[in-house]
Amino acid sequence: MALGKLSEEDPTFRVQTDEETGQTVISGMGELHLDIIMDRLKREFKVEVNQGAPQVAYKEAITGTTQHRETYKKQTGGRGKFADIQVVISPSEEGKSGLEFVNEISGGAIPREFIPSVQKGFEAAMANGVLAGYQLQGMKVRLIDGSFHAVDSDALSFEICAKSAFREALPKCKPVLLEPIMKIEILTPEENMGDVIGDMNRRRGQLLGMDTRAGAQVIKATVPLSEMFGYVTQLRTITSGRATSTMEFDHYAEAPRNVQDEVVAKVKGRKAND
Incomplete structure (x- = not known):
């Protein structure tokens, strides 16, 4: 409550x-x-x-393109399940998020009423990326071919088929981990500048510029959110409580390989313990 x-x-x-x-x-x-x-x-x-x-709310993205065929078949007593799709999965255009879905089916290879289910399956699958289960920021899916069964095919079969295609094809699309990058502004006395900048460098910060405001030095930088836990306390310590900082989200960027490996290992370890 x-x-x-x-x-x-x-x-x-x-x-x-x-x-x-x-x-x-x-x-x-x-x-x-x-x-x-x-x-x-x-x-x-x-x-x-x-x-x-x-x-940290990481995201995932893909950097490569792959073509994939997925067939979903299930035969139980009575009516079965069948769906078959061929797709080309590629990164979305710069700055675009979500799913860009292009239907290129011609000649009725897949009935028109099942196409939205393929799109729905890919959209749902994007909530959990293949690297570490984080949301996929964006991708483009072209549905280029497929087939259906007059009796066994239905909307749910095509949705499940799309989800399976996502899981199978994504590892071939060179997935990467994206980390949130924050924009930070620090107001500090001049004598503490060296310590503050040195600390920012240790946190993988990128200096954007320096300025003077009301007798204090202003440092502007971008820095990964994962490096900023406990920063306010540390800043007080190195400046004897005389510096202040403000921070806001700026953008997502690909994390360095060692950070990606660490995050993926941690997630896998957590799942193994559960």
């Missing part, structure tokens, strides 16, 4: 349940936002919570 009330008040705060682990996952605008939510749960609603470590 408390979480429901908080999400009604705040459109940027979301609550969902992880079906695999049974855990309640809360999502917000950053570490401070979630800290305030946790504090309100305890203070206002008297709810004691076992809190896990914050997680």
Whole structure:
């Protein structure tokens, strides 16, 4: 009830349940936002919570193209299930997210009423990428051929077939992990500049520029969100509490190979433990 009330008040705060682990996952605008939510749960609603470590909302993308044929057949007593599709899966155009679906079927190889089910299957499958189960940011699917059975084919068969095609074909499309990159602005006294910039470099930060404002130095940079947990406390420590920072989401970018390997290994380890 408390979480429901908080999400009604705040459109940027979301609550969902992880079906695999049974855990309640809360999502917000950053570490401070979630800290305030946790504090309100305890203070206002008297709810004691076992809190896990914050997680980064990674996404997945594909960088290669592949052609794939998938056939779905199931024969049980009575009517069976049958669907057959041939697709070309490729990365979406720069800046586009979601599914770009192109129907290139001609001559009735697949009846028109089953085409939306193929699209629906791919859309649903994109919620869980093949690398680490994160949402796929975007892809293009061209439906180029297929076949059907006059009795055994139905909409559900084509939807299931599309989901299977996604799982089988995506590993051949060179999937990569995308990490959220934040834009940060730090206001610091001049004597602490070196320490602040050095700390930012250790966090894989990219310096955008420096400025002066009201006698203080302004440092602008982009930095991966995964490196920023606990940053406010660290900034206070290295500047004796004299620096402040503001941070906002900027864009998603491909994570370095070592970071991708680490995240994928962690997710697989978590699933193995569950």
